[in-house]
Amino acid sequence: MTPDPCYADESAAIRRTIPLFDGHRAARGYALNAMCFSFNDAANRAAFRADEDAYCARFALTEQQRKAVADRDVLAMLEAGGNVYYLAKLAGILGLGVQDLGALQTGMSLDAFKAMLTAWAEKIPNGKHA
Amino acid sequence: MTPDPCYADESAAIRRTIPLFDGHRAARGYALNAMCFSFNDAANRAAFRADEDAYCARFALTEQQRKAVADRDVLAMLEAGGNVYYLAKLAGILGLGVQDLGALQTGMSLDAFKAMLTAWAEKIPNGKHA
Amino acid sequence: MAQIIGGYFTSHVPGIGGAIVRGDQDTPYWKPFFDGFPPIREWLAEAKPDVAVVFSNDHGLNFFLDKMPTFAVGAAATYDNADEGWGLPVYKSFTGHPALSWHLIDALVRDEFDITTCQQMLVDHAVSIPFELAWPGAESWPIKLIPIAINTVQYPLPSPKRCLALGRAVNRALQSWGGTERILVCGTGGLSHQLDGPRAGFMNPEYDMFCLDNLAADPEALTGHSAEQVAELAGTQGVEILNWIAARGALGDLPLTQISRNYHIPISNTAAASLLLEAA
Amino acid sequence: MAQIIGGYFTSHVPGIGGAIVRGDQDTPYWKPFFDGFPPIREWLAEAKPDVAVVFSNDHGLNFFLDKMPTFAVGAAATYDNADEGWGLPVYKSFTGHPALSWHLIDALVRDEFDITTCQQMLVDHAVSIPFELAWPGAESWPIKLIPIAINTVQYPLPSPKRCLALGRAVNRALQSWGGTERILVCGTGGLSHQLDGPRAGFMNPEYDMFCLDNLAADPEALTGHSAEQVAELAGTQGVEILNWIAARGALGDLPLTQISRNYHIPISNTAAASLLLEAA
Ligand SMILES: [Fe+3]
Ligand SMILES: [Fe+3]
Numbered sequence: 085m086t087p088d089p090c091y092a093d094e095s096a097a098i099r100r101t102i103p104l105f106d107g108h109r110a111a112r113g114y115a116l117n118a119m120c121f122s123f124n125d126a127a128n129r130a131a132f133r134a135d136e137d138a139y140c141a142r143f144a145l146t147e148q149q150r151k152a153v154a155d156r157d158v159l160a161m162l163e164a165g166g167n168v169y170y171l172a173k174l175a176g177i178l179g180l181g182v183q184d185l186g187a188l189q190t191g192m193s194l195d196a197f198k199a200m201l202t203a204w205a206e207k208i209p210n211g212k213h214a
Numbered sequence: 215m216t217p218d219p220c221y222a223d224e225s226a227a228i229r230r231t232i233p234l235f236d237g238h239r240a241a242r243g244y245a246l247n248a249m250c251f252s253f254n255d256a257a258n259r260a261a262f263r264a265d266e267d268a269y270c271a272r273f274a275l276t277e278q279q280r281k282a283v284a285d286r287d288v289l290a291m292l293e294a295g296g297n298v299y300y301l302a303k304l305a306g307i308l309g310l311g312v313q314d315l316g317a318l319q320t321g322m323s324l325d326a327f328k329a330m331l332t333a334w335a336e337k338i339p340n341g342k343h344a
Numbered sequence: 345m346a347q348i349i350g351g352y353f354t355s356h357v358p359g360i361g362g363a364i365v366r367g368d369q370d371t372p373y374w375k376p377f378f379d380g381f382p383p384i385r386e387w388l389a390e391a392k393p394d395v396a397v398v399f400s401n402d403h404g405l406n407f408f409l410d411k412m413p414t415f416a417v418g419a420a421a422t423y424d425n426a427d428e429g430w431g432l433p434v435y436k437s438f439t440g441h442p443a444l445s446w447h448l449i450d451a452l453v454r455d456e457f458d459i460t461t462c463q464q465m466l467v468d469h470a471v472s473i474p475f476e477l478a479w480p481g482a483e484s485w486p487i488k489l490i491p492i493a494i495n496t497v498q499y500p501l502p503s504p505k506r507c508l509a510l511g512r513a514v515n516r517a518l519q520s521w522g523g524t525e526r527i528l529v530c531g532t533g534g535l536s537h538q539l540d541g542p543r544a545g546f547m548n549p550e551y552d553m554f555c556l557d558n559l560a561a562d563p564e565a566l567t568g569h570s571a572e573q574v575a576e577l578a579g580t581q582g583v584e585i586l587n588w589i590a591a592r593g594a595l596g597d598l599p600l601t602q603i604s605r606n607y608h609i610p611i612s613n614t615a616a617a618s619l620l621l622e623a624a
Numbered sequence: 625m626a627q628i629i630g631g632y633f634t635s636h637v638p639g640i641g642g643a644i645v646r647g648d649q650d651t652p653y654w655k656p657f658f659d660g661f662p663p664i665r666e667w668l669a670e671a672k673p674d675v676a677v678v679f680s681n682d683h684g685l686n687f688f689l690d691k692m693p694t695f696a697v698g699a700a701a702t703y704d705n706a707d708e709g710w711g712l713p714v715y716k717s718f719t720g721h722p723a724l725s726w727h728l729i730d731a732l733v734r735d736e737f738d739i740t741t742c743q744q745m746l747v748d749h750a751v752s753i754p755f756e757l758a759w760p761g762a763e764s765w766p767i768k769l770i771p772i773a774i775n776t777v778q779y780p781l782p783s784p785k786r787c788l789a790l791g792r793a794v795n796r797a798l799q800s801w802g803g804t805e806r807i808l809v810c811g812t813g814g815l816s817h818q819l820d821g822p823r824a825g826f827m828n829p830e831y832d833m834f835c836l837d838n839l840a841a842d843p844e845a846l847t848g849h850s851a852e853q854v855a856e857l858a859g860t861q862g863v864e865i866l867n868w869i870a871a872r873g874a875l876g877d878l879p880l881t882q883i884s885r886n887y888h889i890p891i892s893n894t895a896a897a898s899l900l901l902e903a904a
Contacts (some may be wrong), residue, residue: 103821107446170684172683235499237722251404251408254429299404331547335609337549453694458737
C-alpha cells in the first residue's frame with residue numbers, strides 16, 4: 085500500500101502510538117466487533133456461553149481473533165482490531181469489569197491497578213476537588 | 215404546535231405544495247414505510263401475500279395506512295406518510311410498475327399517462343437531443 | 345500520483361435494467377437512450393480506470409428512516425447488490441478499495457464533512473445499472489468501487505451548494521492520495537422526473553438543459569437553488585441531480601472535454617441522460 | 625419564546641449505575657462523587673426545564689461499524705434504553721419532542737451539518753445515568769429528550785472545533801424555535817480516562833482542570849487540539865469531552881453562572897466531574 089499523506093502527520097503518529105481505533109483497526113476488527121455487538125442480546129450471550137466455538141465461527145472470526153478470545157487475552161483482542169466499547173460486552177460475559185480489564189492489560193494485580201487509579205488524585209492541581 | 219420559523223419561508227411552502235417527504239410526513243408514515251422496507255426480503259413479500267391483514271398488523275400500520283393499502287389507493291398511501299421509494303416495493307408485489315402508479319395517481323388511463331410522458335419530448339429546447 | 349481521468353454521468357432508472365434483461369436495447373423505445381453508451385464504453389476501454397468514486401442515492405435498500413445519513417461513504421472490501429423487491433436481477437458484487445476509502449473519510453471529516461462511515465453497505469440499481477451500462481455483460485466488474493450515498497429521500501436534503509462542496513473536498517482528498525490509480529468519478533440518477541403524487545409524470549427539459557449546459561463549465565450555476573427548488577424544477581426524484589453536482593465537484597478544476605452527451609425523453613417516467621467528461 | 629436555561633454536564637460511567645443499584649451513594653468511595661448532585665437537583669427542581677438537548681456518545685448499543693455517523697440527531701417520539709450486555713438495569717423510556725427535533729434537523733442541514741437523522745434510536749447509559757443522577761427514582765422522567773450522538777468510537781472523530789460549531793448551530797436553531805419550552809442543554813461523559821491498552825488507567829487531572837476552568841468563559845480554548853491530541857491528553861475514552869464542548873456551544877453567548885462544580889478521582893477508571901452552568 086502506498087503511503088497515505090493523511091497519516092503522514094502528527095495525528096497519524098498519535099493514532100499509531102496510543103493506538104487509536106481508526107480505519108486500519110476498524111477494518112481488521114470488524115468480525116470480532118460484530119460478534120461483541122451481538123452480545124447486547126441476552127440470547128446471544130447464552131449462545132456464546134453454550135458453545136463458544138460455534139458462536140465464534142458464526143461471526144467468521146479470524147484465527148488471530150479466535151485465539152485472542154480463547155486465551156482471554158485482551159491486548160491480543162485489541163491487536164486483532166477489537167474496540168473496547170464492544171469488547172466490554174464480551175468482558176461482561178467473562179465476568180470482568182473495567183478494573184479487571186485494566187489489570188489484565190497493564191500486567192498489574194487488581195489491587196495495584198486500583199491503587200494506581202487512586203494515586204491520580206494526588207496530581208489534581210492545587211487540590212481542586214471542585 | 216407553535217409555528218416553526220424554519221417552515222415559514224419559501225422552502226417550507228414548496229414542501230407543502232409539491233408535497234415533499236419531510237419530517238411531518240416521515241414521522242406520520244414510519245410504520246407504513248417500515249413495512250414496505252421489509253419487502254426487500256422475498257420471504258416477507260410472500261408473508262404479505264399470504265395474509266395481508268396479519269402482516270400489516272405486525273408493522274402496526276395506522277388505520278388510515280391499513281385502509282390505503284387495502285384500497286390499493288396510492289394517493290392515500292402518500293397522504294398517510296408513505297414515501298414512493300418504499301411504496302415502490304409494495305407496488306412490485308401488487309404487480310404495478312411506475313407507469314401504472316402514475317396513471318393511478320393522476321387519474322389518467324395508462325395509455326393517456328404514457329402519451330403524456332412522451333409528449334414532454336416536444337418541450338426539449340431547440341430539439342437538443344444531445 | 346493518482347489521476348482523475350474523467351466523469352461519467354448517467355440516469356439509473358430501474359427500467360433500464362429490465363430493458364437489458366429483455367434485450368430491448370435496439371427497439372425504437374430504448375435505442376435513443378442506449379445510443380448514448382457506445383462512445384462511453386469505447387472511452388472507458390481506452391482509458392482503463394482502476395477505481396470509480398460513485399455518487400448516488402439509496403432507494404430503500406441499505407438505509408431506512410431509522411438512521412438516514414446526509415452523506416455516507418463506503419469503506420468496505422466488497423459491496424453486494426441485493427433484491428430490491430420488484431424483480432431486477434441481482435447484479436455482481438463490487439470490489440471496494442478500503443485504503444482509499446479510509447483516506448477519503450479521514451480527509452472529509454478533517455474538512456468538516458460530517459459523514460457516516462459504512463464498513464458494510466448494499467448498493468442498489470443506482471450503482472449497478474450505471475456499471476452494467478458501462479461494462480455490459482462483463483464477467484466481473486473491471487474496476488473497484490467507492491460508493492458515496494447522498495440523501496435524496498427525506499428532507500432536509502443537502503443543498504446543491506453543499507453537494508458541490510462535498511465533491512470538491514473529495515477532489516482535494518483524491519489529489520492528496522499517494523497511489524497511482526486512474527480514478528473515474530461517477531454521478532448517477534435523474535434527470536427530471538417525478539414518481540409520486542398528482543404531479544407524477546412531470547419532467548422539465550428546460551431545467552435539464554440548463555444542468556447539462558452548465559455542469560462542466562460553470563457548476564456554480566446549479567447551486568443557486570435550494571434542494572426544495574430543485575424538487576420543484578426537476579420533480580421529486582429529479583433531485584438526484586445532486587449526485588451529478590457532487591460528482592462534478594470531485595472532478596475539481598481540471599479542464600474538461602465533453603466526449604459524449606445524450607438526452608432522451610421518455611425512459612420509463614424519466615428524462616434520461618448520459619454524459620462523459622474527460623479531464624485533461 | 626423558548627428559553628435556554630442552562631447546561632448540565634456530568635460523567636456517565638456505567639459504574640455509577642451499579643453504585644445506585646447497590647445504594648452505595650454514601651460510602652466513602654462514592655460519596656465525593658455523589659456530593660456533586662444535590663445542588664444540581666435543587667436547581668433543576670426550581671428551574672423546571674421542559675426538554676433536554678443531550679449531547680452524548682453511543683457505546684455500541686444503537687450504532688455499529690456498519691454505519692457509523694459523525695453526528696446523529698434523534699427525531700423519535702420515544703427513546704428506549706436497553707440491555708447493553710453487562711448487567712445495568714434497563715432504565716425507563718424517554719419521551720421525545722419530534723417537532724423540535726425536526727426543527728433542529730432542518731436548521732442543522734441548512735447550516736451545512738451533514739447529520740444522520742434517527743427516527744428510531746436506543747439511548748444507552750450515556751443518557752440514562754445523567755438522567756438518573758438528576759432525577760433519582762423519578763416515576764417517569766420529568767423532561768423530554770432530544771438526543772444528539774457524537775462519534776467518539778471510530779476515528780476520524782469530529783474535531784473539538786467542529787463539535788463547538790455543531791453546538792452553536794444547535795443554539796441558533798433553538799433560538800429560532802417558536803415554542804415556549806424551557807430548554808436544558810446536557811453534555812455527558814469524561815473526564816479523562818482510558819480503558820484500553822497498556823495505558824489503561826491513565827488520567828490527566830491537569831487537562832481536566834484546563835477544561836473545567838475554560839468551558840464556560842472561553843470554550844475556544846478547548847478547540848486548539850485535534851481529536852487525536854485530545855485522546856493523547858485525556859485518554860482514549862476521555863475524548864467524550866467532545867460532548868461537553870458541543871453542549872457548551874449550544875448554550876450560546878449568554879452570560880453563564882457556575883452553580884455547581886465537582887471533580888473527583890477515581891470513579892471506576894475515570895476522573896469524574898459534574899458541572900452546572902446557569903444561563904442568564
Ligand atoms: Fe433513482
Ligand atoms: Fe462513556
